[in-house]
Each structure stands twice: as C-alpha cells, then as structure tokens.
Amino acid sequence: MTQVAEYKADTDLSQYRVKGEIPVPTLIGWLTLAAVPLIVFFAYRSSLRGDPTAPVFLVVFAGLLAINGVAYLISHNSTLQRRGFITVITALFTYLAIQAVEDGSAIIWLFAYPPVVFYISQSRVGVIACSGGLVGVAMLFSPIGDQLFDTPYTASFRLTMLVVFAFEISTCYVLDQSRRRSKLGLLKLAQEFEYAAKHDTLTGLANRREVLAQLENEYQRYLRNSRTFSVLLMDIDLFKSVNDKHGHHIGDEMIKLVASTLREQCRKVDTLARWGGEEYLVLLPETNTEEAVKTANRIREAVSRKSVNADGQDVAATISVGAATIRNAESVDRLLQRADEGLYRAKTLGRNTVCDFEGTFTD
C-alpha cells in the first residue's frame, strides 16, 4: 500500500527539488568558482600595497574554498560541502571586517553573506549565522572593537552599515520564509497530484494504472528470481440490484466496505486496487496458489459477515473471486485472463465463491 511522505515546515527542504530551482551543491560550486579567483585577485592587490599578512590569509581562504569544492566532487557529500562553505566564508568575512582589507571597503562583502546563507542552509541556521554576523559587526564598531582592532570606519559609516545590514538580514529572512512556504506548497501539490494519479477517489485503493505498474514490477522480479506471485480478481455479487433497490449512495457504501475489508485482511506488501466499478484486484507477492486461495477465502468470509445499513435495513455483501498464480513464461495479460476466467466460473457456480479457471476453492 502506497505510503505518502509528509513534508513538515521544519523539514530540511533542500533535500527536495522543485523544477527550475538551483540545487544547493550547484550554487555552492558556482560561488566557489567565482570566489576563488576573486580572492586571489584581492590577495594580489594587497601584496602590491606591501601588506605582509592579508595576501597570505586571502590565499589560504581561497585554498580552503577550493579544497572544499574538490572534496565535494570526490565525496558527493553535500552536507559536508555546505558546512565547509559556510565555515570558510564566515571566517573570510570576519577577517575582511576586522582587518579592514582594501582600506576598510572589503567589509561591504558582508552584504553577500545573508542571501547566500539563507539559500543554502536551513532557516534556523540562516537566522543564527546572520544574527551572529550582525552582533559581530556591532561589537567591531563598538568601543571594545576599537580597543581590539585598528579600523578606519567612520561613525556615519558604522551607523549606515549596521542599519543597512540589519535591514538586509530582515529582508532576506522574510523572502526566504516566503520561498520556503511556496516550495512547501508546491511539494504538497505535487504529492496530491501523484496520489490522485495512483489512487481511486472513492475507496483510496490503488487504481487500475497503479496496480498494472506494480504487476509489471512483480512480473519482472518473477522473470529474474522466479519469485511466484498471485492475483485475486473480485467482484461484488449482484451489485446492480443493490444500486437498484437502495440507490447509488448505498452501492458506494458497499464498495467502500469491501475496500476496508481488503485492507483489514491483506498484508502491507499486497497491492489492493479498485479494478473497475465493483471489481477489485489484489496483487499478492511471493504467494503460491494455496496461500492465494486461503487469502481469498478469508476475504470472502470477512465480507460476507459485513453489511451496509440502508435506512435501518442491513444489506449484506458477498463477493466472488477468481484466483491465478503466475506460471512458466505466461504474460501478465494471460495471468489476468486466467483470474477473470476463475471469476466467471465463481459467478456461474452460484457466487460467494473462490475459483481459479480450473477448479473451485470454497472452504
């Protein structure tokens, strides 16, 4: 029976892709490719100015980013790639701010931090990293920062930088939340479409297309490993008269009743499907004829013990079942044909019966 994955608001959405979205590892790859030569360029500029330490630090940062990129290409570990990238750029931006690289103008690169961090990590990580960045900049601009570091930032620059940085972080947070909510909505919609494409609306059982796909999978396994499987084709007896006497609403209730009985009586590995109007197909993997007939009779008996209430009157339900087990090199079509012949036989033998196309198996 198909399980539907649940997307929750706090799920790490980066593991699910929506068409058109840039995958996080790809984005980090491109950012790394752009950042490495840029950092080397600024290292070169610093060396021209005779700065003794900045070129070394910048080349080390470029090297770490490159190593992180190569490590991902080898390991394909995207979590490690993301964490490595965030760690290196956080250290790099901290260095640019406190060392006032490029006469202090390099601190402007901090504005690249919030959109990147919010995009590539979970919302919570984005909030923590960006708030940390804001507090860090505030500390740097405070009298404590002035005691620790020799920076050229003017008072008005400090004020503007702090306000604009806080504004940018808030904007990135709001846009990121909106992006995550839309993505969640799209994923849920895709999930609903997928469910609707594979299930019958009235009963929630698999539909004909889905069970045919499962049958094909099971058939391929049979061809590869000789894993026997069986099918049960079932039909509610004299269903037309239920509709005629009690109305379609009661007929629908009976269709649902048989579906819920199938759920009660079958294993999780079985595929339960609504094959047509009041017909069902059950696919039983790794099941021989004897076990299939046993299951069919168990279902048949369980259904016969149930009834639908129509204006105070109990309307009993019975089903007829045709059973067939895959054999030799027969096709899926032939298997279904044999199950159908069994069902026809069960109907002609008086209904509420299990048959294959050769014999009757009522207990």
Ligand SMILES: Nc1nc2c(ncn2[C@@H]2O[C@H](COP(=O)(O)OP(=O)(O)OP(=O)(O)O)[C@@H](O)[C@H]2O)c(=O)[nH]1
């Ligand atoms: N209520 C309801 N009726 C349906 C649905 N799908 C098909 N039917 C009805 O199911 C009936 C099937 O009747 P028949 O094929 O003649 O078979 P039967 O009366 O069950 O007779 P036997 O199969 O010979 O026992 C038809 O009257 C269809 O209109 C449905 O979704 N809901």
